[in-house]
Amino acid sequence: DVKVTQSSRYLVKRTGEKVFLECVQDMDHENMFWYRQDPGLGLRLIYFSYDVKMKEKGDIPEGYSVSREKKERFSLILESASTNQTSMYLCASQKGTEAFFGQGTRLTVV
């Protein structure tokens, strides 16, 4: 089975902190994605990556950056966390027609 693992289930950070969310997949997939999930808004794409060191902006990249130094790892970075970034963050990897999701990280910025 494909496994996508996010490093934390729950995080609480202070406003202004730099926050790293880590995601690792074990199936050698080229494509990886970061989404945020908010009530009534569904999933919105933040960034995605087609290969190592490649990244593309999604629909809501402002306030975020990403890093893909190794194929299996895709990191989401909040440069200076703000309260409006409190959300559920979902990582996914994809090959062929199916996307596989991690269990999510619920981030609270106080």
Next chain:
Amino acid sequence: GDSVTQMEGPVTLSEEAFLTINCTYTATGYPSLFWYVQYPGEGLQLLLKATKADDKGSNKGFEATYRKETTSFHLEKGSVQVSDSAVYFCALRHTGNQFYFGTGTSLTVIP
């Protein structure tokens, strides 16, 4: 651009009731269509998919048929169970590799 619209929730049904969750899409050409399910506290899991017009995806008693003429992919189940309580997302994947998701429909099944 590509988009997915699914029915607003929440939906509450009694056990063994019939379920329909409507989903329509906007896209040029022939996207692949998906239903994902999110159980409480978990990430999304693929429930079923269809990759071309008139295909029917099915899994765990759920079904959805890719209707090109109505640009729809409605999710149905004949008899829901308490364990089906979850949030259901309709999605499409078209040119490139990006997925587009609906806003999700929360389903609660009561005994």
